[in-house]
Amino acid sequence: MDASLPEGFAELSRFGPKWFADTEKERHRIRTGSVPAELIDLYDSVIARFDDICAELDQYPLDGLPEVQQNLLNLSLSFMEVSLAVEAFQGAAKVPFGFDTDRWEVHF
Amino acid sequence: MSAPLSKHEMKLGTPIPEMGEGPISVEPYVSAEFFQQEKQKIFRQAWIEVCRDDMIPNPGDYQVCPMEVWDSEIIVVRGKDNQVRAFHNICPHRGMKVVRLDHDESQNFQCGHAQVLICPFHGWGYNLDGTLRPVMGEEYFDKIDRDQVGLIPVTLDIWNGFVFVHYQQEPAQPLREFLGELADDMEENPFDSFTHIARYSAQAKCNWKASMDAFHEAYHAATLHGGSIPEAARLPEGSVPTSARIYGPHHSLSMWASPDFRPTPAAIAAWKYGQSFSAGGEMKLPGANPSNDENWWFDINVFFPNFFCDTGPGWYFTYNFRPISESETVWVMDIYQKKAESCSQRIAQEHTKVMLRDIVYEDLSTLEQTQEMLSSGLLKTLNISSSLEVAVRHLHATACEWVASEEKT
Numbered sequence: 018m019d020a021s022l023p024e025g026f027a028e029l030s031r032f033g034p035k036w037f038a039d040t041e042k043e044r045h046r047i048r049t050g051s052v053p054a055e056l057i058d059l060y061d062s063v064i065a066r067f068d069d070i071c072a073e074l075d076q077y078p079l080d081g082l083p084e085v086q087q088n089l090l091n092l093s094l095s096f097m098e099v100s101l102a103v104e105a106f107q108g109a110a111k112v113p114f115g116f117d118t119d120r121w122e123v124h125f
Numbered sequence: 126m127s128a129p130l131s132k133h134e135m136k137l138g139t140p141i142p143e144m145g146e147g148p149i150s151v152e153p154y155v156s157a158e159f160f161q162q163e164k165q166k167i168f169r170q171a172w173i174e175v176c177r178d179d180m181i182p183n184p185g186d187y188q189v190c191p192m193e194v195w196d197s198e199i200i201v202v203r204g205k206d207n208q209v210r211a212f213h214n215i216c217p218h219r220g221m222k223v224v225r226l227d228h229d230e231s232q233n234f235q236c237g238h239a240q241v242l243i244c245p246f247h248g249w250g251y252n253l254d255g256t257l258r259p260v261m262g263e264e265y266f267d268k269i270d271r272d273q274v275g276l277i278p279v280t281l282d283i284w285n286g287f288v289f290v291h292y293q294q295e296p297a298q299p300l301r302e303f304l305g306e307l308a309d310d311m312e313e314n315p316f317d318s319f320t321h322i323a324r325y326s327a328q329a330k331c332n333w334k335a336s337m338d339a340f341h342e343a344y345h346a347a348t349l350h351g352g353s354i355p356e357a358a359r360l361p362e363g364s365v366p367t368s369a370r371i372y373g374p375h376h377s378l379s380m381w382a383s384p385d386f387r388p389t390p391a392a393i394a395a396w397k398y399g400q401s402f403s404a405g406g407e408m409k410l411p412g413a414n415p416s417n418d419e420n421w422w423f424d425i426n427v428f429f430p431n432f433f434c435d436t437g438p439g440w441y442f443t444y445n446f447r448p449i450s451e452s453e454t455v456w457v458m459d460i461y462q463k464k465a466e467s468c469s470q471r472i473a474q475e476h477t478k479v480m481l482r483d484i485v486y487e488d489l490s491t492l493e494q495t496q497e498m499l500s501s502g503l504l505k506t507l508n509i510s511s512s513l514e515v516a517v518r519h520l521h522a523t524a525c526e527w528v529a530s531e532e533k534t
Binding site for chain 2: 041045067068070074075082086090094097100101102104105106113124125
């Protein structure tokens, strides 16, 4: 049994470890290198469990989460990372007609 | 004004000064000669914001700030006496940089910590107050006059945690007087109670004023952000600020949150558990919404010449626009929000960042394409609205006024 996520969230474990990245800098890099179908799949899968995720994670303090809860938090942050891309840009990994991603620095 | 956009009128919180009428000249956006004048008469005569003092909380913490517009670079450092000081980053021995840029890998800021600042060339060392320490081989030098030989100080003052520097040793106005009534409006905002949640930056081939102009009007939202914020396109009256205020060289606009705003599923999820940038925040903070507008979203506050501090319900963000040349600018955005106390609040916070960031990708997309075409010489003037684009006209007029002035020193 895959134990990368807390019990009850096994169906989301297929998004790891790629979407368990720790920083926005890394999550944004991953998003801009992905394809629309993947972003849409991530979005649909996480938002369907969003309340359950918050209920699970809010049992723990934000600082010092156990590893599996940290993975679930980071996955949820990845969901937010792709949210506008899916809701507004049909899953486009980069903002359509946006400034050049390669010349845009996300500092942390 | 003949435009049928007056579903709500823009309130004027202050009188609007005489700024001329009709089209504005393109020259200040493209002229190398004009930019040289701006370097002398604006950027060496105005207070320039460089960082927040809580970036360097402890004695010995320092931050290196590029000051291309001064042809320099400065070190902002907290001394052992807790005093924050700034120095040009140059060793008076041979002119080497005393502090080399040190990227904090975890944060990617140009910051560090030291008890003594030591030039990496010959080891000349400086105390955190800029005074020269004993020099290796000093007996081989003619007498070194320590009153004359030390780090070159930069005039510095702090308002509400924002660190400003001034090129002149004795500025014509003290900082607080320069910031004036715009700072009065914002004075009570508890800036030091927020957490720094994001920094983005980019270098764009665009004039600094043309770059700023993409960020202090709402008229573009219905078109440019029609995809990312469909509400803006559906409700074009959002193109009109709810109110505008002009305070000397500075200005402030308040943005309209439509009562018909329909948040997306991710925004709803964010608001259910925490704070987002999307319209709908109800946290009332002092120092914002100075004209008491109904359906207020956030304020765009612009301190001349090049610093934005936009304040909303539970967040604020800043932009610094650092001119490189008449056609190149470094843009830096910092986002601050009330500290997330729980995991679900932390997830909501990510929505603030991502929504702002992806929208600003659209804003930045216009800069280089605009500058490229302005540089063609095809247009001599721009046809701007006196109300929708009042801030564009005000920045243009203020820059022209300062450039036309006699040098103050």
